[in-house]
Amino acid sequence: MSRIFSDDQSSDPPRIDRSKVGDFFAERARRIERVGPVRAVIYQDKHADLAERRDEAEKACLLPLLLLDGSQRVLDVGCGTGRWVGSLLGQCRAYHGLDFSSDLVAYARSRYGAESTCRFSVASMDDFSLASLGEGLPFDRVLCAGVLIYLNDDELLRALSCVADALAPGGRAVFREPVAQGQRLTIKDHFSEELEQDYHAIYRTDSELRTFMAQAMGVQGCQLTDSGDVYGDQTLNNRAETRQRWLVVERAS
Numbered sequence: 001m002s003r004i005f006s007d008d009q010s011s012d013p014p015r016i017d018r019s020k021v022g023d024f025f026a027e028r029a030r031r032i033e034r035v036g037p038v039r040a041v042i043y044q045d046k047h048a049d050l051a052e053r054r055d056e057a058e059k060a061c062l063l064p065l066l067l068l069d070g071s072q073r074v075l076d077v078g079c080g081t082g083r084w085v086g087s088l089l090g091q092c093r094a095y096h097g098l099d100f101s102s103d104l105v106a107y108a109r110s111r112y113g114a115e116s117t118c119r120f121s122v123a124s125m126d127d128f129s130l131a132s133l134g135e136g137l138p139f140d141r142v143l144c145a146g147v148l149i150y151l152n153d154d155e156l157l158r159a160l161s162c163v164a165d166a167l168a169p170g171g172r173a174v175f176r177e178p179v180a181q182g183q184r185l186t187i188k189d190h191f192s193e194e195l196e197q198d199y200h201a202i203y204r205t206d207s208e209l210r211t212f213m214a215q216a217m218g219v220q221g222c223q224l225t226d227s228g229d230v231y232g233d234q235t236l237n238n239r240a241e242t243r244q245r246w247l248v249v250e251r252a253s
């Protein structure tokens with residue numbers, strides 16, 4: 001069992017095993033030495049050039065969507081190696097990265113922990129709050145890049161609700177997600193030749209993601225206000241079944 005397609009309406013979609021997802025990212029942390037902090041989290045282990053071009057294209061697309069003028073407090077949910085820190089630090093008042101992988105957070109801390117406006121926490125995105133992060137104020141911006149595919153549906157609903165709770169009134173969350181082109185695709189216990197690792201992820205359709213966001217974040221006055229493709233250059237998309245999308249969710253003032 002490795003690649004499973006299912007309908008949007010399926011009441012019992014296949015689940016991925018969180019502990020195996022954790023093992024996958026522990027191995028990604030060990031690979032930092034070999035592939036570097038960018039490919040450790042955006043992959044393409046055997047295509048360094050593609051990884052660098054994707055990193056650049058993603059930042060060029062998403063950074064303007066964050067609408068930063070130096071005064072915002074930013075939460076980077078699923079921050080990984082801290083790939084976004086260098087682009088955000090000079091543009092915001094405070095940065096807090098959270099990730100469930102203690103090994104990836106340890107790396108990010110070793111690199112950026114000395115910055116006075118920068119903090120990191122080990123936490124799962126479906127079980128955090130401002131209090132558990134030691135934060136007294138909500139965040140003006142949330143960035144969440146490539147993380148939701150590692151959550152099962154129940155975890156996703158809780159995670160989106162945690163994000164909405166952490167967002168200040170008038171704040172905005174920018175998500176970047178690989179989205180299934182047709183049906184939902186669940187990959188479990190699938191050996192990736194590219195990564196030479198077992199891979200586990202759930203690629204939801206754009207419409208499924210919108211439904212989850214409305215269901216989990218609507219109560220806090222959050223709504224999806226805009227979305228689009230991340231890569232203008234289609235040579236950066238090397239999979240027929242998925243494509244990288246961005247989605248902006250705003251919380252009412």
Ligand SMILES: C[S@@+](CC[C@H](N)C(=O)[O-])C[C@H]1O[C@@H](n2cnc3c(N)ncnc32)[C@H](O)[C@@H]1O
Nearest residue numbers: 025078079080083099100101124125145146150
């Ligand atoms: C593909 S990487 C992206 C990292 C980072 N957002 C970036 O774009 O460079 C996915 C990240 O999500 C984290 N992650 C997966 N499941 C998570 C969860 N339940 N809570 C918090 N982080 C999680 C992984 O540890 C990993 O760092």
